[in-house]
Amino acid sequence: MDGYNQMHDKREKFVPMEISKDGTKIMTEYLKNKKKKIYALDYGCGSKGSYEIPSNVIYEGFDIDKENKFAKHHERAKIKQKYDVITCCEVFEHMTVKEVKDTLKWMKKHSDIVILKIPIINALNLGEMFCDSTHIITSWTFLYSKDFLYDLEKKAGFEIEKYYFCTPISKNPIKTTIQKIISWACNTTRFCEMILILKTKQ
Numbered sequence: 001m002d003g004y005n006q007m008h009d010k011r012e013k014f015v016p017m018e019i020s021k022d023g024t025k026i027m028t029e030y031l032k033n034k035k036k037k038i039y040a041l042d043y044g045c046g047s048k049g050s051y052e053i054p055s056n057v058i059y060e061g062f063d064i065d066k067e068n069k070f071a072k073h074h075e076r077a078k079i080k081q082k083y084d085v086i087t088c089c090e091v092f093e094h095m096t097v098k099e100v101k102d103t104l105k106w107m108k109k110h111s112d113i114v115i116l117k118i119p120i121i122n123a124l125n126l127g128e129m130f131c132d133s134t135h136i137i138t139s140w141t142f143l144y145s146k147d148f149l150y151d152l153e154k155k156a157g158f159e160i161e162k163y164y165f166c167t168p169i170s171k172n173p174i175k176t177t178i179q180k181i182i183s184w185a186c187n188t189t190r191f192c193e194m195i196l197i198l199k200t201k202q
Contacts, residue, residue, distance in 0.1 A: 014149050016165040016194065023117045023166045023193040024051040027087060030115065030162075030197065031057050038084035043107070044091035045071050050117070051087065082110050089117040094134045097142050104156045108200055114158065116196040118143050120165065144194075152198060162197035 019026070031040065032054035042050050045061030047070050053059045062079065063071035073079050086107050092100050107114045121140055142148055152158045 014146065014160070014163065016163045018165045018191060021166050023164075023195050024089070026164060026166055026195050027051045027089075027115055027117065028054060031085065034084075039081075040085045040087060041073075041079070041083045041110070043086055043088040043103075050089035076106065079110065084111065085113045085115065086111040087115045087117075090119055092116065092118055092143055093140050094136065095139055096136060097139050100139060100143070101151070101156070104152070104158075108157055112200045114198040116194075116198070118194045118196070120144065120192050120194050152196070157201050158198040159201050160196060161199050162195065164195040165191040165193070166195055167191055167193040 028051045031038065031051075035056060037056055037058060039058045040060070042059065042061045044050070045063050045068075047068055049059070049061060049070065060073065060083075061068075061071040062073040062076065064074060065071070066074045068074070088103075088107070092103070095103065104114075121144065149160065149163075152160060
């Protein structure tokens, strides 16, 4: 185990599995493999949704922008039903740490399975941090630390079922080789997304 992975946690499940696959594809495949009909809420769905919706998914979107016609829900307080799965893609980096923790509590009440997709910021991908003025850097520091993983299990009441680093920053063979060298030298990852599949503790 290298120093980068040790930073997260010595426990095996706190070491991410690195996979050269797009994060949204991982989410779609996970939902599709459920086979039976499942009700899913896409938390922060944007104008097109966060992933390709499998045929077995009964999909609903939530977005705070009331002009967003794609979303079914715009006010979280009015959502009363429970879902089989809640997905949340590239949302938490726009929240304060307090808002992240509050949202996780809400999600736990409304589903037994939560899938998070969070951008990874490192030496190879610094531009992502500054390209959007709504990104909150202090929250990103928290999300990208073992404190966040610890909070999920010890305080928020989730169990981490899957933990991936995915979506290579580049798929070009030459760039990939260069990035592997830089990631080794900087003790960081060459992937740009993190996927966490969480289950509520029974």
